[in-house]
Amino acid sequence: xxxxxxxxxxxxxxxxxxxxxxxxxxxxxxxxxxxxxxxxxxxxxxxxxxxxxxxxxxxxxxxxxxxxxxxxxxxxxxxxxxxxxxxxxxxxxxxxxxxxxxxxxxxxxxxxxxxxxxxxxxxxxxxxxxxxxxxxxxxxxxxxxxxxxxxxxxxxxxxxxxxxxxxx
Amino acid sequence: xxxxxxxxxxxxxxxxxxxxxxxxxxxxxxxxxxxxxxxxxxxxxxxxxxxxxxxxxxxxxxxxxxxxxxxxxxxxxxxxxxxxxxxxxxxxxxxxxxxxxxxxxxxxxxxxxxxxxxxxxxxxxxxxxxxxxxxxxxxxxxxxxxxxxxxxxxxxxxxxxxxxxxxxxxxxxxxxxxxxxxxxxxxxxxxxxxxxxxxxxxxxxxxxxxxxxxxxxxxxxxxxxxxxxxxxxxxxxxxxxxxxxxxxxxxxxxxxxxxxxxxxxxxxxxxxxxxxxxxxxxxxxxxxxxx
Numbered sequence: 001x002x003x004x005x006x007x008x009x010x011x012x013x014x015x016x017x018x019x020x021x022x023x024x025x026x027x028x029x030x031x032x033x034x035x036x037x038x039x040x041x042x043x044x045x046x047x048x049x050x051x052x053x054x055x056x057x058x059x060x061x062x063x064x065x066x067x068x069x070x071x072x073x074x075x076x077x078x079x080x081x082x083x084x085x086x087x088x089x090x091x092x093x094x095x096x097x098x099x100x101x102x103x104x105x106x107x108x109x110x111x112x113x114x115x116x117x118x119x120x121x122x123x124x125x126x127x128x129x130x131x132x133x134x135x136x137x138x139x140x141x142x143x144x145x146x147x148x149x150x151x152x153x154x155x156x157x158x159x160x161x162x163x164x165x166x167x168x
Numbered sequence: 169x170x171x172x173x174x175x176x177x178x179x180x181x182x183x184x185x186x187x188x189x190x191x192x193x194x195x196x197x198x199x200x201x202x203x204x205x206x207x208x209x210x211x212x213x214x215x216x217x218x219x220x221x222x223x224x225x226x227x228x229x230x231x232x233x234x235x236x237x238x239x240x241x242x243x244x245x246x247x248x249x250x251x252x253x254x255x256x257x258x259x260x261x262x263x264x265x266x267x268x269x270x271x272x273x274x275x276x277x278x279x280x281x282x283x284x285x286x287x288x289x290x291x292x293x294x295x296x297x298x299x300x301x302x303x304x305x306x307x308x309x310x311x312x313x314x315x316x317x318x319x320x321x322x323x324x325x326x327x328x329x330x331x332x333x334x335x336x337x338x339x340x341x342x343x344x345x346x347x348x349x350x351x352x353x354x355x356x357x358x359x360x361x362x363x364x365x366x367x368x369x370x371x372x373x374x375x376x377x378x379x380x381x382x383x384x385x386x387x388x389x390x391x392x393x394x395x396x397x398x399x400x401x402x403x404x405x406x407x408x409x410x411x412x413x414x415x416x417x418x419x420x421x422x423x424x425x426x427x428x429x430x431x432x433x434x435x436x437x438x439x440x441x442x443x444x445x446x447x448x449x450x451x452x453x454x455x456x457x458x459x
Contacts, residue, residue, distance in 0.1 A: 115436035122441075125421035126421040128418075128421075147390065164428075164435070165255050
């Protein structure tokens with residue numbers, strides 16, 4: 001969450017609750033509603049690392065609030081995040097390790113593992129279908145995220161088929 | 169693939185024939201597929217829409233036998249939606265073509281609605297298809313010199329519906345697929361996705377007891393796929409029996425049951441598990457954004 005908060009603060013200084021609202025507003029249902037405590041903990045760490053700084057702003061009826069803004073070091077760290085390619089999806093996943101190792105020990109049969117995994121992926125796909133159906137069409141970021149998850153699952157299934165062809 | 173296109177042509181040719189043979193032929197009880205009645209459980213159970221017994225297809229390739237389907241026992245009950253998956257060359261298309269009589273079986277039995285079908289001749293198959301089977305292929309096989317509306321109404325009329333029934337059904341189907349505005353267009357004026365939706369409407373026009381589909385979304389972008397999925401989901405909820413070959417996991421995940429083929433044999437056959445998530449889950453719960 002560190003870099004997400006830095007990105008939001010690069011736009012404008014904000015206090016913790018505003019950051020929570022901004023995340024909710026931008027991502028809609030695509031992002032699990034962030035815990036306010038977690039946001040404050042992350043902001044505290046960013047402050048300790050010198051990436052953000054806080055000023056107290058006095059409020060009339062309430063306790064002072066802390067408004068955070070980005071430091072030069074924070075800006076740099078955000079820039080290098082934006083400039084780097086992002087790590088791709090995992091290749092050596094847990095299922096693959098299971099598929100290779102379990103039959104060696106005689107505790108599982110490859111065909112059974114593959115068949116079970118296929119059904120599992122299809123059940124996940126069904127979840128995603130239902131989720132897409134009840135996501136509002138205006139919630140474009142959420143829909144794109146769902147579509148991305150579907151495409152990943154399709155690739156997983158295609159690859160499972162390859163495993164079944166080659167290992168059986 | 170040329171085989172699909174050929175199948176479609178043959179179907180069109182068959183439908184111009186009028187040979188009313190073998191209608192209602194019903195073999196003796198004891199010839200019918202075994203295990204019809206499981207002990208104690210619903211003894212009056214209806215005939216399955218499809219049952220095959222040790223179904224085999226062997227192609228001859230320059231004198232060399234090439235087995236495509238090697239002993240498939242498949243039973244599909246009324247109202248089931250079955251997806252058939254598997255690598256290319258695993259026999260999926262061949263199986264579905266045999267079920268529709270587009271490709272003769274080498275050995276084994278095919279039963280449709282409790283009647284033996286693999287022994288039928290071409291014209292009897294044509295009649296059976298006209299009454300009971302809808303087909304959708306990856307390539308649409310629409311009649312080029314007929315309007316969209318006529319393409320969709322034709323199978324209903326051939327199956328014996330009145331012109332009014334055929335028209336009403338066509339209007340409902342085109343409406344469900346967002347094609348009402350295209351009713352008077354010629355197929356060539358339509359984009360690929362639209363043509364496929366018309367093909368699906370046509371396949372459903374005669375209220376077939378069985379819808380057979382071979383990669384129906386294979387050529388569609390995700391928007392058109394979504395419309396086709398929506399209609400499939402709806403007709404399935406209304407009780408349509410569907411057997412569909414597909415590579416597309418989105419499509420397969422709508423099915424009640426997934427049959428996996430490998431080298432012409434069934435290697436897995438089972439239900440897709442019901443969703444495990446809480447109904448209120450959101451995209452954020454399904455899709456992990458790592459921070």
